[in-house]
Amino acid sequence: MTPSGKPRLSPDGQRLTLDLDDQTHEFAALWLRERAPDAETLDPRTGQRLVEAAELPLDLALAHAELDGDALALRFSDGHATRFPLALLRAERKPLATVAPGRTLWEGDLADPPRASFDEAVKGDDALLALLDDLHRYGFVLVSGVPTDEDGMQGLIDRIGPLRRTNWGGIADVKSVADAYDLTMTQRGLEPHTDNPYRDPIPGYIWLHCLTNAADGGDNTLVDGYRAAQLLAERDPAAFDCLTRVSPGFRYRDETTWLESEGPLIELDGQGRVTRVRYSNRTERVEALPAEELARYYAARRAFYELITSDELTVHLKLDPGQMLIMDNYRLLHGRRAYELAGGVRHLRQGYVDRDSTASRRLVLRRRLAETEEVA
Known part of the structure; x- marks a missing residue:
């Protein structure tokens, strides 16, 4: 959409106001200068800043600003001139929302979960993207056609990874064992939870690969934590606020390991949007806070728990051999129904891949495929 009206400068030149897409936006001159998208300010290859932003004059101003096609032509009081594409300004001034853009929130009536083919994603960049x-x-994504050997998912991990190693090793078994070191390795049902909130950093993505699943029960449950947080904010704003402020601790200990971390059950980013959920009844250790604050926290936690265990938000899946779930551990709460081994064997394998490598792979693939389309 074409901007309406000319850009306006404040009397001191330190603010620029622009009507963009039927909304009025204000930009600081100093921000425009340190973000100037030119080769003198940002490295053309990496996008890293070449000027020392902290050394720019705090009273830096705009000497001139005018529309030039699809960009703003700017000249600053330090003599620097640049063209700032309007598309970049639009990207920076997106309206605030409960969650970051680009997410599709869902509930228990999700009819068709997102699916992918293991073989196609391993062999092709389009399918992987x-x-x-x-x-x-x-x-989350449900991947089919995964080889049913113990390292069957490794081929796809190698395309995205690397595999995150923990005190349990790399890819670990998820099956009932004697003297289980974690409740995952028992037959009991598991409440909705996120994995390993006691680690720093918390693993970004869970890869859960089914080798055999003939036991009675053992269905996986999935809940969109972002949607649960959004509903809590709408239905009980005080509870939502409490769970973004109070940071319980989380702890895991065994004979060779002692892991501790902390964080709110609902974590917000710098723009007030939900960026992470934590929930781990088995490992949470809230401090002995003042009684009134604890009462508020316990009531808020109960309200969140009732949402994440509700039929309204819960999707049920039973993995078949050769299927795999990849789950965002910052967003998804997962659990399972109890199972009985009398019906057969249940054997899954689980690994972790970090968030940064996964995000990087997606963005690099998108850029490469876009460049290929431009050349074609």
């Missing part, structure tokens, strides 16, 4: 886009958008 589609998988990663769905993972980013929905918070």
Whole structure:
């Protein structure tokens, strides 16, 4: 959409006002200068800043500003001139929302979960990008055609990874064992939870690969934590606010490991949008806060728990051999129904891949494919 009206400068030149897409936006001259998209300010290859932003004059001003096609032509009081594409300004001034843009929130009536083919994603960049886009958008992907050997998912991890190693090793078994070191390795049902909130950093993505699933029960449950947080904010704003402020601790200990971290059950980014959920009844250790604050926290936690365990938000899946779930551990709450081994064997394998490598792979693939289309 074409901007309406000319850009206006404040009397001191330190603010620029522009009507863009039927909304009025204000930009600081100093911000425009340190973000100037030219080769003198930003490295053309990496996008890293070449000027020392902290050394720019605090009273830096705009000497001139005018529309020049699809860009703003700017000249600053330090003599620097640049063209700032309007598309970049639009990207920076997106309206605030409960969650970051590009996500599709869902509930228990999700009819068709996002799906991908293991073989196609391993062999083709288009299919791999589609998988990663769905993972980013929905918070999980159901992958089919995974080889049913113990390292069957490794081929796809190698395309995205690396594999995150923990005190449990790399890819670990998820099956009932004697003297289980974690409740995952028992037959009991598991409440909705996020994995390993006691680690720093918390693993970004969970890869859960089914080798055999003939036991009675053992269905996986999935809940969109972003949607649960959004509903809590709408239905009980005080509870939402409490869960963004109070940071309980989380702890895991065994004979060789002692892990501790902390964080709110609902974490916001710098723009007030939900960026992470934590929930781990088994490992949470809230401090002995003042009684009134604890009462508020316990009531807020109960309200969140009732949402994440509700039929309204819960999707049920039973994995078949050769299927795999990739789940966003910052967003998805997952659990399972109890199972009985009398019906057969249940054997899954689980690994972690970090968030940064996954996001990087998606963005690099998108850029490469866009460049290929431009050349073609």
